[in-house]
Amino acid sequence: MISPEGGPVDEAEESATTGSAATQVLRRIFGYDTFREGQGEIIEHVVDGGDALVLMPTGGGKSLCYQIPSLVRPGVGVVISPLIALMQDQVDALTALGVRAGFLNSTQGIDERQAVEACFVAGEIDLLYLAPERLRVESTLRLLDRGKISLFAIDEAHCVAQWGHDFRPDYLALSTLHERWPEVPRVALTATATPATHAEIASRLNLENARHFVASFDRPNIQYRIVPKNEPKRQLLDLLRNEHRGDAGIVYCLSRSSVEKIADFLTQNDIPALPYHAGLDAGTRAANQSRFLREDGLVMVATIAFGMGIDKPDVRFVAHLDLPKSVEGYYQETGRAGRDGLPSTAWLAYGLQDVVQQRRLIETSEGDDTHRRRLGTHLDAMLALCETIDCRRVRLLDYFGQRARPCGNCDTCLTPPESWDGTIPAQKLLSTVFRLHRERRQKFGAGQVVDILLGRKTDKVLQHDHASLTVFGIGTDLREAEWRGIVRQLLAQGLLTVEGDYGTLVLTDASADVLRGQRQVLFRREPERKPKPSAKSTAKSAATSTTPRTAPTAADLSPAALATFERLRTWRATTAKEQGVPAYVIFHDSTLREIATRTPTSLTELSQINGIGENKLTKYGQPVLDVLHS
Known part of the structure; x- marks a missing residue:
């Protein structure tokens, strides 16, 4: 990095310059004064050209970890995003902030694609969104060669995990990014990763030597x-x-x-x-x-x-x-x-x-x-x-x-x-399953087992010689719902399994220890009363919201503030419809709640509200004041 005077800067001065530039972007464009925990360190590392693997919960602010470096570093940030259906909304949200953003996907006509490509080559956009499959097309790779790339952001990086819940084969090809563009930093981000998935992401994307940032996955709200x-x-x-x-x-x-x-x-x-x-x-x-x-x-x-x-x-x-x-x-x-x-x-x-x-x-x-x-x-x-x-x-x-x-x-x-000792009921139920299997009657499920335990002479039960079934009627001390809960929990504990199209109950290797009395079985007893939301929920939510200045929840609003909030929501809905964008692109609810509570009287006061950057202040500031004072 070169100082404003043209000479080299030392590491401490460079870090301060980077931090200052990122903080200015945070305030000017996104409307927040401070980063959330961990964001600043990640952004500084990526701005300085480092690779990063970021594990951060949904709602934790992952997008800023590549959006701000894309705005600070020279060139265009290329974002790999898995769903083309959402790219338009992501670009709309950035455009509302005054950020130059575009996307390339199969929904566009040739003229629109060519216009975005021309902007990319000319460096006239800040972020470009691509679906992972486009990077398997040679024309896309040649296009990226013609422009200046500030970074690659691989969003939803857990899609590269082959045994994960959202595996996308096209993500496997992203491992080649560093080979074709070795000088371009990469940041891979996900909200869902066990330690094993974390290691798999790092391996498949060749990010073992990147810096790994793991935030708390807790979502206390x-x-x-x-x-x-x-x-x-x-x-x-x-x-x-x-x-x-x-x-x-x-x-x-x-x-x-x-x-x-x-x-x-x-x-x-x-x-x-x-x-x-x-x-x-x-x-x-x-x-x-x-x-x-x-x-x-x-x-x-x-x-x-x-x-x-x-x-x-x-x-x-x-x-x-x-x-x-x-x-x-x-x-x-x-x-x-x-x-x-x-x-x-x-x-x-x-x-x-x-x-x-x-x-x-x-x-x-x-x-x-x-x-x-x-x-x-x-x-x-x-x-x-x-x-x-x-x-x-x-x-x-x-x-x-x-x-x-x-x-x-x-x-x-x-x-x-509460937990309770269910060893004896478990033995009764497992014994019933054992005896039914011994009769070689394979097509029975939980309902038939429960009927036998309760001594019910249903048509299916009468197919057996219930008089010789020593377990017939031995479970009348429990209700049907309780027996079904026992079956569920035995399945959950691996003491039963199912097989076949009829869901036939089958003993497991672990069942024998229970039947021999060598293993205690504890069950969960459901509470009868319903849980009530606690005050701690609101307190914790406030402690972890976007910045230290927290927006009140609806329950916190006075009647007057609540009425103002609803007027602001009505204005937002009308404005969003006119512009053809989601309502949250205009302002988040948390921003409207803070406006309704603080009731600013000038554009200067309005600019101090979380989520109101320069572009939104210019575009929506006066209409918001008009709503407040109408």
């Missing part, structure tokens, strides 16, 4: 809750009506048919909802995603095909009506809630059939035994999270190799469940 399934549609409706009325959110289902049914159910109950799954035509998917991003208060009901790269900051809840296949997938999906740092809910309804279904999917999955064992290990970790009697957050962070203390803001902290 998210309240994690996992409930037993009991009429899940009704449970979901209660959640949305009682806790998230009018909020934007995502509901994840395993199948396309479930997505359609739940979206229809919510719509019929006056909750605006849209479906999203791979069975819809591309135009419908794009239109539904666009509406979700641009409109307030919509619920997207989706398979896991939806969500990667979603930048909508005000998603207040993520609900799962089916069990995720892995903790990584669960964390990635729940992380789409509360990107603005405000209190949000991650809610999962979980039951016996989920466990049976996931075990069956593993058994019938393509791949060898090693692959199936890996899938089984992922599912076991997810089941352990569901069945824990300890803090959910502690268990979740432990999976990613991080230590934590009980959070006081998850369901197991707010209403601690």
Whole structure:
């Protein structure tokens, strides 16, 4: 680096200059005074030309870690982003900040592509977004050779992990970037990586010698809750009506048919909802995603095909009506809630059939035994999270190799469940399974086993000589729901498994120790009362929001401030519609809440609000003041 006077600068002076330039960009363009923890160090390292691998939670500010270096370093920052459907919104958000940004993908006509390419070669844009598959096209590589590249940013870097939940084969080709452009720094970023996935990313992208930055994966503003399934549609409706009325959110289902049914159910109950799954035509998917991003208060009901790269900051809840296949997938999906740092809910309804279904999917999955064992290990970790009697957050962070203390803001902290000695009930149930197998009647599931234990003479039970079944009726001390919970937890603990299309229960090697009385079995007893959001949730959220100056939550607003906030939201919605951009591109909710609370009276005072940089102040400052004082 050369000093303003033209001579060399020492390392300390260079670092100070870099830090000053990055901080100026943060304030002038993005409207914040200070970096979040870890951001400044990452940005300084990349600005100075270093490679980096960044593990940071969703909502932790990963994008600034490549956007600001792209603006400070000479040349164009090239961002590898996995979903072309979201590139337009990412570019719109940067354009609203006054940043020159563009993208190249298959949705563009030849004239539009040529215009972006010309801007890139001329250095007239600051950031260029590309899908990973474009880097396998020789014409794209020749184009990049003609321009000056400031850095390569590989977003959603966990997509390179071959056994991960979002594997993208095109990401494997990104390992060649450093070979063709060895002088260009690379920064790979992800919000989802176990220690094993972390190592795989580093290896496959040739970033072992890069500097690795690992932030805490904790999202204290998210309240994690996992409930037993009991009429899940009704449970979901209660959640949305009682806790998230009018909020934007995502509901994840395993199948396309479930997505359609739940979206229809919510719509019929006056909750605006849209479906999203791979069975819809591309135009419908794009239109539904666009509406979700641009409109307030919509619920997207989706398979896991939806969500990667979603930048909508005000998603207040993520609900799962089916069990995720892995903790990584669960964390990635729940992380789409509360990107603005405000209190949000991650809610999962979980039951016996989920466990049976996931075990069956593993058994019938393509791949060898090693692959199936890996899938089984992922599912076991997810089941352990569901069945824990300890803090959910502690268990979740432990999976990613991080230590934590009980959070006081998850369901197991707010209403601690009890554990109980279920060894004898476990022996009864396992004995029933053993005797049914001994009769060589293979097509039976959990329902038939429970009926036998409860002494029910159903048609299926009468197929057996129930008089000679010594286990017939020995389980009347427990209710059907309790027995089904026992089956679920035995499956979760690996003391039972399933096989075949009928979900037949089968003993495992570990079952023998229980039957011989050599192993104690502890079960989780669900609390009867519902968890209540705690004050700690709001306090923790405030402690970790975008900057030290925190925006109030809706619960904190006075009646007058709340009315002002709603007027600002109405103005924002109208402005966003006129400009054809998502509402959050204008201002985040957290910014509007702070405006409503502080009620600035001048452009100077307005410029002190978080999230209002120079361009937004010029573009929206006076209209905001007009709303405040109308």
